[in-house]
Amino acid sequence: MQESGCRLEHPSATKFRNHVMEGEWDKAENDLNELKALMHSPNAIVRMKFLLLQQKYLEYLEDGKVLEALQVLRGELTPLKYNTDRIHVLSGYLMCSHPEDLKAKAEWEGKGAGSRCRLLDKLQTYLPPSVMLPPRRLQTLLRQAVEMQRDRCLYHNTKLDSSLDSVSLLLDHVCSRKQFPCYTQQILTEHCNEVWFCKFSNDGTKLATGSKDTTVIIWQVEPDSHQLKLVRTLEGHAYGVSYLAWSPDDVYLIACGPDDCSELWLWNVQTGELRTKMSQSHEDSLTSVAWNPDGKRFVTGGQRGQFYQCDLDGNLLESWEGVRVQCLWCMADGRTVLASDTHQRIRGYSFEDLTDRNIVQEDHPIMSFTVSKSGRLALLNVATQGVHLWDLQDRVLVRKYQGVTQGFYTIHSCFGGHNEDFIASGSEDHKVYIWHKRSELPIVELTGHTRTVNCVSWNPCIPSLMASASDDGTVRIWGPAPFLDAQELDGLNGLMVALTFSSPDKPFSRCPKQSERGFIREYDFAPVLSSPFAILFAEDQSVPDVFFWREVASLLPFLSPGHPPKVFASLWVQMRSHLPAAIPEQALHWWHSDPAAESSLGDDPGACWTFLDALKPS
Numbered sequence: 034m035q036e037s038g039c040r041l042e043h044p045s046a047t048k049f050r051n052h053v054m055e056g057e058w059d060k061a062e063n064d065l066n067e068l069k070a071l072m073h074s075p076n077a078i079v080r081m082k083f084l085l086l087q088q089k090y091l092e093y094l095e096d097g098k099v100l101e102a103l104q105v106l107r108g109e110l111t112p113l114k115y116n117t118d119r120i121h122v123l124s125g126y127l128m129c130s131h132p133e134d135l136k137a138k139a140e141w142e143g144k145g146a147g148s149r150c151r152l153l154d155k156l157q158t159y160l161p162p163s164v165m166l167p168p169r170r171l172q173t174l175l176r177q178a179v180e181m182q183r184d185r186c187l188y189h190n191t192k193l194d195s196s197l198d199s200v201s202l203l204l205d206h207v208c209s210r211k212q213f214p215c216y217t218q219q220i221l222t223e224h225c226n227e228v229w230f231c232k233f234s235n236d237g238t239k240l241a242t243g244s245k246d247t248t249v250i251i252w253q254v255e256p257d258s259h260q261l262k263l264v265r266t267l268e269g270h271a272y273g274v275s276y277l278a279w280s281p282d283d284v285y286l287i288a289c290g291p292d293d294c295s296e297l298w299l300w301n302v303q304t305g306e307l308r309t310k311m312s313q314s315h316e317d318s319l320t321s322v323a324w325n326p327d328g329k330r331f332v333t334g335g336q337r338g339q340f341y342q343c344d345l346d347g348n349l350l351e352s353w354e355g356v357r358v359q360c361l362w363c364m365a366d367g368r369t370v371l372a373s374d375t376h377q378r379i380r381g382y383s384f385e386d387l388t389d390r391n392i393v394q395e396d397h398p399i400m401s402f403t404v405s406k407s408g409r410l411a412l413l414n415v416a417t418q419g420v421h422l423w424d425l426q427d428r429v430l431v432r433k434y435q436g437v438t439q440g441f442y443t444i445h446s447c448f449g450g451h452n453e454d455f456i457a458s459g460s461e462d463h464k465v466y467i468w469h470k471r472s473e474l475p476i477v478e479l480t481g482h483t484r485t486v487n488c489v490s491w492n493p494c495i496p497s498l499m500a501s502a503s504d505d506g507t508v509r510i511w512g513p514a515p516f517l518d519a520q521e522l523d524g525l526n527g528l529m530v531a532l533t534f535s536s537p538d539k540p541f542s543r544c545p546k547q548s549e550r551g552f553i554r555e556y557d558f559a560p561v562l563s564s565p566f567a568i569l570f571a572e573d574q575s576v577p578d579v580f581f582w583r584e585v586a587s588l589l590p591f592l593s594p595g596h597p598p599k600v601f602a603s604l605w606v607q608m609r610s611h612l613p614a615a616i617p618e619q620a621l622h623w624w625h626s627d628p629a630a631e632s633s634l635g636d637d638p639g640a641c642w643t644f645l646d647a648l649k650p651s
Contacts (some may be wrong), residue, residue, distance in 0.1 A: 058086070095136075219509075248268050336358065370384065419438075439460065455468065
């Protein structure tokens, strides 16, 4: 009490807990009478007695003591005059001929510590915390501490398991900036003019880019390396491509042009065929489009007053007159369409009953907007103001993000990262800005583009992958750092994982700690879930050092003591599939921070399985 400041629970509560767990129901009922004066609600004692007697009744039935159970039902439960419907149900359990039948009908696990613990959890809800400590209170507090650390971590971009078994309580959780998508992984230069738009598919496996050069390029995201490979180029547009929208199933892609474009193109991405080329009038301006969640309809419009709902063949289903559309979004309810217009507002439109309502009102033109997956938040790029976050449900401005340079160019920002905790936007100062959703100041400013960055798209399935499109004619792919430097690795403790290769004529050093190359590091996997899991080194002087890093969170259980060694097989397959061809696969080394644990596994990867027990973390 003096050290912790926490008062022990009431002595009667302690007795009550013990008597419930031991199944001493008469004593537990007497304890309730002692606790009655400490309860806030006078009806609580009746409810608690009912729960106690119900457990007593069920345990008698399981033990085959039907007469005793009947006495509890008639002489103790019924006189309470509480929850008579439940008493009628309980009476039906007298007809159960076997304990298993009773458990199934009552949805009860049977007599024992498990059911009594659950009973105690229910009983404790009626007692003030000052009387009886809530169940698993310390575990709850520790889990809250872990969640708070995650919320305070600026670069946290992975799913953090709040289970205390998988989290170290010795150090605060901190993610490194190098695990965040702020390093150029690839530069796509296949477009020959300004790139106006980019968008990852809903399943994260493809990227579509649209350019002033009138082409749309479809890129495939390699599942292992996350490198992008050109799949096909969609040509035939008469105008530049300023907006793209994937269908919900990613089969189709719609492309729109600039203000003077009266057409839109609906492509089958899988076949590369143009399904529909839609144009209602040569005077139209179709600059924005959004898919209905059913994937069978879409809405499109522009600043000349066109606002249409169409089917996949381009047939006009409904139209709304006089709405000068800047940007569109279909809500998940399948009925509401959000449209920003030239009156500096976002309104909700229903094509079913032709009703509309005002949702957002800004003081400056809304150049573009996007909506979070939950449908609750909207991210606006506002002319001369930057990026604004709105709550669509409460219709209030939540936050204004600082740093970005936004004039009257159309710049498309996005939500992204794990749980959409981050916001990214291009800028007229040639940078990409990233904010944590709760912070007005940018946490990262990405440089590399040489002209205005028009669009940023965050991969919805790979939180560490992001793309940006620029007037410099390139698309940059951003990801985590390819390796961690020595300063970050030094000082970490735990299991060391490294790979050493050698050529047949030059064996590797048998003692890694004595290597002249100085590559041995102690590495702790626990606090860095999305960080690398291995280092490749070429001991052959003719082959340069190779640093190979890979995010495989699913392999982390391998480091837990007692985990089945077959997980290593998956790790080995991952490694073998990524080895540079120039490096011969001669031997694999795993070692602990204790040099005595260093051992050679030879050429046979199967030997790794039987070697695991010696490598469990200390």
